[in-house]
Every structure is written in structure tokens, then in C-alpha cells.
Amino acid sequence: MSLDPVALTADLVRCPSVTPEEGGALRLLEGILTDAGFACTRVDRNGVPNLFARWGRQGANRTFGFNGHIDVVPVGDAAAWTHDPFGGEISDGWLWGRGATDMKSGVAAFVAAAVDFVRETPPDGAVILTITGDEEGDSVDGTVALLDWMAAEGEAMSVCLVGEPTCPEHLGEMMKIGRRGSMTAFFTARGVQGHSAYPHRARNPVSAVARLIDRLASHELDQGTEHFDPSTLAVTTIDTGNPATNVIPALCRATVNIRFNDLHTGTSLTDWLAAEAERVQGETGVAIDMTVKISGESFLTPPGSLSQLVADAVEAETGIRPEGSTSGGTSDARFVRAHCPVVEFGLVGKTMHQVDERVEVAQIPALKAIYKRVLKEYFA
Template sequence: MATDPLPLAQALIRCRSVTPADDGAMAVLEAALAPLGFACHRLRFGAIENLFARRGAGGPHLCFAGHTDVVPAGDAGAWTADPFGGEVRDGVLYGRGATDMKGAIAAFVAAVADRLAARPGAPGSLSLLITGDEEGPAVDGTARVLEWMAAHGQVPDMCLVGEPTSRARLGDVIKIGRRGSLNAAITLHGVQGHVAYPQRADNPVHRLLRVLHGLIARPLDQGTEWFEPSSLQVTSVDVGNAATNVIPAAARARLNIRFNDRHTGESLARMLRAALEAEGARFDLDVSVSGEAFLTRPGPFVEALKRAVRRATGGEPALDTGGGTSDARFIARYCPVAELGAVGTTMHKVDECTPVAELRALAALYRAVIEEALG
């Protein structure tokens, strides 16, 4: 009989692990993994609890990456169930993290338990990299654990991230890459003056609008084989001028660029700086890159995932690189990485939920992934 992931999913949901709180989630997971023979390492960086657990020492080494932290529940009164109750009603599991992504963690543990029961001496290694800092700043989570893993000879041959990638049915999408993300804050300085005497002032609002128009007037690219075109979006223009007859001394804007693998954060920062320098005014530019674009090109690992989806669901998965960022951006620096998980239609919403039957089907899918990846 297959191991049921539901009890572990409920136990994890009942931990109020809103970033950066852990509330016992890592202890719940460690208690499930240790009896399966995993060597568990609790890794705390700053205020963040993380866990790396591995069973086996040989190759190939498949790592499952995920997070126990969740976004806030919001207005609990708007939920029809306790956001941290793990209630099952009419065959559906409710709670924050049911889809993103405590349910996936429980499904993978169930898959591992079934694999070990069926093939206790099978070759290869299995590990889990679980962080409590994916929904937050992502500073003391996966990136720090990966550094620890590299220092201790624990880098995997391949990694599956259990983010809820499926759109309409389980396994219909495998993410093999993600766009990069750059945030920029621009302050363009001018000379304050009276609006009736513009020749005595230098209007920074006009200069800023010219810069922004130039940036959005032409596309950054036409897309690539695996990525859609990069997108620059102005998110704020702010002068803070309460007067109607004063030209302000400075104007500010913020923007975000979601970029494909034709660019890097550094190349886009140079582009922004060049556009501001061409305007000929004094400016400040603050750029932060939360992740570079990455791509795991179709190869042995991606093909193994596709076979697993066919085997477990009978469907043919699409390969995709859309959406926001994930911790896969850090893992891509170390090994091939892809994302495959539950149907994500309710993630971050009121009444986040997943059908129990789908949770169990996800465990069967992950079991197929283990078989196809490790043989």
C-alpha cells in the first residue's frame, strides 16, 4: 500500500511558519525523515531555520528542494477553514501551504518511503534541501544551504524543486528555467524654481519622463527559443510636490525588468546608466538583482522528468520558463534544476487548498521521478 502524504501535509500546515517563523516545521520534517534513514542537518543562518537531509552516499544524487515557510493568511475571517488547521472537507485539504508548498514536501517524503520499501538496496542518493526563507528575502535560506552543501561535498547531480508548476492538471508543466529580475530606483536631479520662470530652473520631471519614454519605447529583445521577450515595467513615478507653482528639485521613479537569457543584471544596469548619462543631468541609480535568468536545456534530467509525468499521469508535459522567480535560481549555479509540482490555482489565496486525491497523485508522480532519475 502506498504511503499516504496527507498526515505529514496536515502536520506541516499546522505549523504557523510565516516567514521567518519556523514554529516547529523543520522538527516535524526531521521526525519524518530520520526513521527513513536520512542524516539530518539543521542549519540556522540568521533567523532562518533550514534543513538538509540525505540518505545514501553514492551517485546519482537527486535532491528535492522546497520551503516550509508560507505567506501570511491575511484576513482569517475570510477563510472558510482555519488557515493553519489542516482541515479536510469534502475530500479537499485546506490550509496555508497546501499547494505552496508543504503538500509537495509531504508528497516527496511519501514517495521516498515507498521507494525505500520497494527497493531498499537501490543505488543512488536522495536528499532534501528545505528552507524557511523562500517567501521572504531569500538571503539566509537556499543560497546559504547550497554554500554549506558545496563545502561539505553534498552537491547533487540534479535537483527537483517542488513549486506548484501545474496549470490545469497535475504534471502538465515542467519549468526548466526562469527569467531574471532587476529592480531599479532612479533619482534625477534638477534645479527648483517658479513655474512662471522655467528658464531659471531645470525641470527634472521632464528629464525623467524623456528617460523613461526612451526605455519603454523599444523592446529589449524579441525573446529566445525558450523565453518570452524581456519586459521593462515602470512601477512608480514620484515627485512629492504639493505645490502647483513650483518646479521640483528632484524626480524619482522605480522600475522592474524581467529578463531572459539574452541579458544579465550587469548588462541591464549598464543600459540604464547609459540612458541616464545621455540625458546630461545629475542622477542617482540604485540597482538590485534578485536573480539572474537561467535555463536547464532539455537533456537526461529533463527527459527523465517527462518520462515520469507520462508514466504517472499519462499526459505530455509542456516545458516552460514563465512566471516569477524561485529558489531554483540559486540551485542552477550548482547542478541541473527543474520545477514540478501541484496545480497552483489557489496558492497565496484565501482558502488555499488541494484535493487529497491530487496530493496522493503527486506522491505517485514523485515516486516515478525517483525511479526515472535514479533508475
Template sequence: MPAAIDAVELTRELIRRPSVTPADAGAMDVLQAVLAGLGFSCRRMRFGEIENLYARHGTARPNLCFAGHTDVVPVGDAAAWSRDAFAAEVVDGVLIGRGAVDMKSAIAAFAAASAEAIAAGQVAGSLSFLITGDEEGVATHGTKMVVDALAAEGEVIDHCVVGEPTSAETFGDMVKVGRRGSINAEIIVRGVQGHVAYPHRAANPVPVLIRLLAVLQARVLDQGYPEFQPSNLEVTLIEAPNTATNVIPGTARARLNIRFNPNHTGAALAAWIEAEARIAAEGFNGTVAVTPQISGEAFLTQPGPFTALVAAAVKDAAGVEPELSTTGGTSDARFIRALCPVVEVGLVGKTMHAVDEGAPVAEIRLLQAVYSALIARYFATFAF
């Protein structure tokens, strides 16, 4: 019988590995050793400089997968922290450390819940872990590549739980059943540099860029979509590198991001931006170039037995009815949904990426209870 796992102590061990993307710093080794001790077959999948792990207990279906990431964002100003960001100290009942909320506690809680389920003989199928070290980075060598590799091999995952910190204000008040899509676009306008007193000899890229951005921002993308908030476009950078006051710059540049609901696709939005750029370039003695990057499409896990099961598990452990939401940023769920239905449930996210990121010890144990209830309900509900 596998030994019980203390979710809080395992979280502390993971936090003590400063796995700032793309570094692993031994975090994956810690988790792999724990899972191997539970009888999981563990497979490291390294792409580029990124460490990934796929581990599975059992060979039968259904296969319930937990997905998450061991990588964390940088500490920022270390002097602003009340404790060393990687010391994993517990202060007044709160575990402080980078990754405590996002999302090493969730990984540890699901591992502890898995140990309970295996010991109790509840796993009438398979449990698996899909863990990446590239969620906080560009996400090109992480979950997406693991999903592609597993799909090519015919590996079947029936349902997936992602441990992102989805609770909004209080533990268990929200789980995520979908996400808006995201597209970034860089716009570079190249004109002709010249003296401000002789504008006829130059081609100023700045007015062209300003007009283009005004057109893009003026469009109301939509009024929302069932289960989704309206799409929004945000300009995140405008610059025209120029150290002189009497020089018309030769180049102006902007970046923007659109978070979009299922009214749109990334490709359609990219085509719209490019079309407006061509119009903006008409009659201009220069060029307007757009480089779009689609980081994910909008998706929704339709209400049904799986979403109901997850909500019931939260109610079992926390005593609250969670809101089924599609708000917030993107997550690796956008890649996993190509394999199976996916729902995200985790801690309160208020301190993620912040100074003194911290998770109350009691809530880490409560999250383990949610996952335990979820696993038990899952294998009692789904059979193959």
C-alpha cells in the first residue's frame, strides 16, 4: 500500500526548487520520485530546454488526468518579500513562496489525493499527470508538444482537471469550464526619416500608426457570447525610437492583444488586422507590417456529467456551489481540450505572481479534499 502524502510538505519541497521558466531546478525530479513511489509509470518528455512529465497509474479506461506546471514566474524585487521566496516558510498559517498559489500546491494536493484513492482501491481505470515546465513562458515546448506527442501515439485521456488557481474571492467560489482565446499582434510602420522642418522630404510613420490603432480600437468586437464576456482589444505598446526633437522618425511600432470569445477565431481576427493595415498603407510612402501570434482559441467544456461532478466535489469538500466561469486569462487547458473535456479548479488566485505569494495551509488541505472527492466521484460515475 502506498504511503500517505502530506500535501503541504510536498508543496514546500517543490517551492524550494526555484523553477523559474525555463529552469527546472529539480522540481520535476521531486514530483517524479513521489509518483513513482505510488506506482505511476513516469515518462520524462523533454522538448528544447523544457522538462515535461507524463505519468500514469493503470492502463485501463477511463483515464482521469491532472494537468499543471512546475515552472513559476520570476520573484521580482526579492527585497520586497517578507520571506525568502524559495524558503517555503509557513507564517501564521500561510505558506509563503513563489509558486505556492500558481500552482505547486495544486500539484501536491492532487498527488496526495491520488495516494488516498489508490490506497482505497478507488481507481477503476487510470490516473495520470501531465506536468510541464513551460506554462509561464512562451508555452511552445510544454503542454502543447506533450499533447501532440500523446495524440500521435494514440494515448487516450478521457477527462482532465487543471490545477490553476481558479477561486476568485473565497475558496471554491469558481471553477473554469472554458477560456477566451488570445491573439497578439505586432505592427511596424516604416517610413522615411527626415528633418521636422522639411516634412515633404520624409514619410512620418507615427500618424499612420495612430490612425490604424484608432480604427482597430473603434470596432466593437461583440456584445458577448453565451457563457462568455465580450471580447476586448488592448494596445500594450506604442513606440517610435527617437532621441531627437527635430527628427521625424523612420519607424513606429505597436503591440496589441485581443481576448476573444467564440464569436471569433484567431485567424479571422489576424486577417482583419492585416486588412486594416493594408488600408492604412494606401498612399503612404512606406510600409505597414503586421505579425500576428495566436496563443489559443476560445473553448467551452459543455455542461454535463463531468462539469457537474467537479462542482459536486467542490460542494462536498468546501460546502459551496462554485460558479462555472470562462473569465480570466489563458491556461494550458487550451491545448488539453484537443484531447478531452477539461475543467480547472484550484486555490484563490489573489496573490499569484505577487510579492509574498501565499497559500493558507488550511486551503491546501481543503483542495486535497476537493480532489479526493472528485476522484472518488469520477470512477463511480464513468465506466468503460
């Protein structure tokens, strides 16, 4: 009997799995996959729930992997929702609820595709599913923990397809063949407090931060590369916490976020930021400290057999040839790429993280059909 991905999506949405809570989602999937002959292992780490499932023998010559997450962001104001955010209700052709788009529908589609595929045409090889509860959080103990466990246990994927929503408007129009890197820099400028009428007796950290931020924001990092748009730097906050108009504060903080292409690394950009901060410190006499958080490096899976396989399957099922893109934010593909070639393809993501998150019901079985075709063609 074919596994219904719409019903499974609804069941998953009804699991309140706000990061890092599992909410019953992985228990549900583990039961379904075990019944289908998958060997399942919970790979929880530091309270984060993760599931590894493999059909076929370990060390098979060909192993196709899927990766996804069941954790979701908070619902916000539940009263603002048209439908219960954890109700999994179907209305007007849409399935409503937190995670309906990002990405319980994607997980349901690849689970259903994998279960049907191994039951109908057992492949010469293995199918691995890695499902985490820590993609929307710090992402330290999710897919990273699964990959660490796999390395220790001798488990490996030959290639991997991540089921994140990738299409802007219509199912089939875009897949991700890479992602920009992401990093955040936090600056703290420490000056000398004083009266605004006597600025020569103070050392103004706000002026120093303004000078630094202007230089950073007006600097052109690059003009883009063959597969990437130009890198961007966004100023996200400048804070002094100063309510007085006649006081020069002693402290000012600022934060910038950089999304960068393959012309840069987190280290090279950190060096540039530090040099600019040191330059302003020398000009103003205001001490500027910096800390940096690198969320992920840029990466690219060069167009080749995997991207062609996915693109061919998408076109066969939808009539649309997907564009290979590196746009958008980060995903767990940034971790998988160190393990094996990885591509991302999933549903339309317009409502993800919004109030009234929802997915068009018809897209879910269509996505399952794409994933199932990918498996058939990979093992053909």
C-alpha cells in the first residue's frame, strides 16, 4: 500500500516540535520506517533529537541519501493564525500549520517516496535518511551529530538530496546547487564618557562606530562569480543604550551580517573586518573589540551527474527545468557537502516561518513523485 505523504505531513504538523522539542515527530517516522524494513537509530546529542534510517546493507556500492528536519520555529501569536498552528488542517486546497512548508512536507515526501520505492523495486544499494531536530536552532547537534555518528559507525552516503523548500513561486523552478556563506560580526567600542558640551574631554565611541560601519557598508566586497551573486554586508544594529541628549556615552555596540560567495572565506573576511576596526581605533583612540560567529562557509556542488539527475526528474514530473541556484540563506547542506555531493530541492517556500504557514496540498504528492523518480533513475 502506497504511503500517503499528505496524511503524513498532517500527522507531522500535529507534532509540536519547536526546536529542540521532538514532539513525537521522530517517533512517528521511526515506526513507519522500521515497518518498511529500515534499520533505525536515534542519534540524539545534548538533548537534540535525530534519526538515522538505512534500508539495505551497510557499505553498499551505491547509497542515496535524503536529509531534512522536523523542528520548526515558534508560532508567534497563535491567536493571529487562521487555523490551529499544530492542527494540520486541510482547507481550500491548503494544508495549514507550523512546519507545513519548512519542512515537514518535504520530509513526508521523501519518507513516502523511499518507503514505496524499496517496497516496489528493492534497489541494488542502500537508501539512507538523516532527519534532525536542530536545523532551526544552533545546528550544532543536529545534522552535524548525525554525520559525526555516521563517520564513527562506518556509514556513508554516496550522494544526498536535502528536501528544503527551494522554489520561489512554482514547484519545479529552482534547485540549490550551493549556498552562500554566512557570518556575523559583533563590535564593541569603548570610549570615555563626558558632557556633550565638552566633547574634547570625552572620547566618543558612537562616532568611531559610525565611521567603522560606514566604511564596512560602503565597501564593495565583489561583483559576484559564475554561480554566485555579489556578496552582501548588512548592518543589523547599532546600540548605545543612552537616553540622555547631553551625555557622550562610554560604550557603543554594532552588528553586521555578511552573506558571502566563493571568493571569500570566513577567515579572510574576519581578517578584513579586524583590519578595518584596528584602522578606526588608531584614528579615533576608541578601543574596538570584535567577536565573530561563522554560521557556514560558501560551497558549490558543481553542475554534474547529481544536479542533472535531480533536474531531469523535476522536468519529467513538472515540465519545468529547474534553475541551479545558490541564493537564499543557509541550510544543513552546508554540513552534508563535506560528506558527499549534495543538492537541495523542495516545495515553494513563500509562507515558511510566517503566521498562517501553509502548503498547497497538490504539491506534496507531486514532490513525492519527483523524489521517487530520482531514486528510480539513480538505481537504474
